[in-house]
Amino acid sequence: MEEKKAVPSFDKLIVASSPHIRAAETVDRLMWQVIIALIPAAAVSVYFFGIRSLVLMLVGVASAVLTEALVQKALKKEITIADGSAALTGLLLAFNVPANAPWWMVAVGAAFAIAVVKQTFGGLGANFVNPALAARAFMLAAWPQHMTGRFPVPLDSITAATPLAILKGTATGTLPSYLDLFIGNVGGVLGETSALALLVGGAYLIWQKVIDWRTPAGFIGTVALLTWIFGGKGGLFTGDPLYHVLAGGLILGAFFMATDYVTSPITPKGRLIFGIGCGFITVLIRLWGGYPEGVSYSILLMNLVVPFLDRWTLPRVYGVTRARA
């Protein structure tokens, strides 16, 4: 070869396995994307339920993040609060309480979600049920007076029964209009009332490929179908599916809780079945169960069968024709 030119610097060579390039996506970015998608619903909540709503959300986030840091420090593990997962759990937990809930209940609930449900099983990626929903179940059992019954009404200081309770007949009151249900001008927990704001966030997550459409589609589709068939008082096919979809926590649960990566199936087919299963259990509880609402429990119950769904829905392996074990 020709005369050698200046020898380039090769003394910092990294030797590592392929692939040598990685996509830009990170865990942190995914978690913060979900938090961004919850902002419209949070904003509507503050508008309808006042500054108290914002305080509860901040308490939830602060408690979750602080608990995560403390537990990780105590266990001498790397502190990973910057990944946004604890903040997301805290926010979702606050979304599940009414505006008149005491702040300390939210703080304890968020700490329970992180310390008991998430970190005792190994932290992010290792918990088998959704931390925010398990903590909601815990709060419901511990402080039922704050978690059920009459909830604050938007733009007012009074409380009223939730639309689903009225629909079920376990409480009395006037059913709000479809429009009020859609924009969120109804009683309920902080984050669930505005279908519009939640759909905007959910559409954003699907567009950004953060969540798989199969889970919410299977979930909401199943609830709509089954409530249409069985939800009416005048016999089969006289139900009001739109009301069942818009009222309660279905849209929040379907787009933001059932899609939690850690606690939902890893295969596309599994996610669809998971959504359908959630819808089925939700309708069972709403129509025939003891509670007016069943979204949380349906997701928690389906969380438990995720390992089975994963194994049951393994993709076909290239070049393998026989059925898999």
Add this chain to the structure above:
Amino acid sequence: MELRTFVGGVHPAPSKERTAGSPIQAAPLPRRVVIPLAQGGAPCDPLVNKGDAVLVGQKIGESKAFVSAPVHASISGKVVGIETCLLPTGREAPAVIIEGDGTDTWIDSTGRKLEELSPESLKALIREAGLVGMGGAMFPTHVKVSPPPGKSFDSVIINGAECEPFLTCDQRLMVEEPEKIILGLKAWLKVTGAKRGYIGIENNKPEAISALKRAAADEKDIEVVPLRTKYPQGSEKQLIKAILGREVPSGGLPVDAGALVQNVGTTYALATALETGRPLVERVVTVTGTPVKNPQNLRVRIGTLVSDLLSYCGVEGEVGKIISGGPMMGIALPTADVPVIKGTSGILLLTIEEATTLPERACIRCGRCVDACPIGLIPTFLDQFCRKEMWDLAEDYHVQDCIECGSCAYVCPSKRHLVPALRLGKAEVLARRRRK
């Protein structure tokens, strides 16, 4: 028209623009070459001694083993030693070192007409020319074209996908030498007795597609197939699925699907051997990457040191990685003092910033690796099984079918090192099977 492709895969940035338009240039003749004796199959025994004079194209190593390809001198000059050297594959092997005399004097050789060769003599020519798979695997070609008893090829596919980002050597050969690619393909059809020839090209290389369509206009048995641009479209199994709609059975070979897949460079080398009688002593190498001042496609003599190529192309700033091959499946080199071998398709340099990866985090089960896997595996499960040495489960979940394409690790938001874990599992499961 719906473009043919496969299930799964990823879309890394092609990053080919710096070299896609630059015609192949001959690299300066190296003053010294290091020619490993093992380049495809069993290692060759040297046919020369220290001090011997050699001509370009002279056979300098051969093995009696069937699964082995001979090696040839790539410059004329004197053998100055036979020493152990580091290969771009990371292994060490003996190599013949030749100091050039600068005259580039070739052996006498004559071309042959494809029509006058029988399949058997064509196969002998392939072996004598030292042909191996030039996409990187370096499997001896005369073995690859010999089906096991009872099996046969009905189709030959030229792999013009070049799905690895950055690499453009195959693309340039297809654009510049389409007639020779067609000649090579006809030779593959003749040696295998296959009826149909295909050239699969990703649709981001329209120039290559039209050049080959023109060259194949009168060939009724040859079809140019545009493919969707998606990694790993150029993986043998995915290419066969996309073009023929067939699958290579798990644990089987492409011949079990009736298909022979050949690399563009190998096909070109066969055409050269036919037309000139000259063996494989040079190949096209894409030298590229951010730190490279003049990225280009170079015709390089086998045995040229990577450091010589980099000096010629120029390097700016500190280099974080030297990769032999593409960024998805290439091998990171510990030094630039390794020779270009028959399977070296590219030399890719990354800056320190580009080469530095984020720390590995826990899997969040997002399922991106499942969507990306072109084989239908659950890479994150296999990652856990392999790291915990749960080999039965790894086998149950088909770790041995992994093609190590790296799609799973590419999309992983937790930046898991999935490929080395699965590679380990594959080796372990196959070793256990052999012990049984």
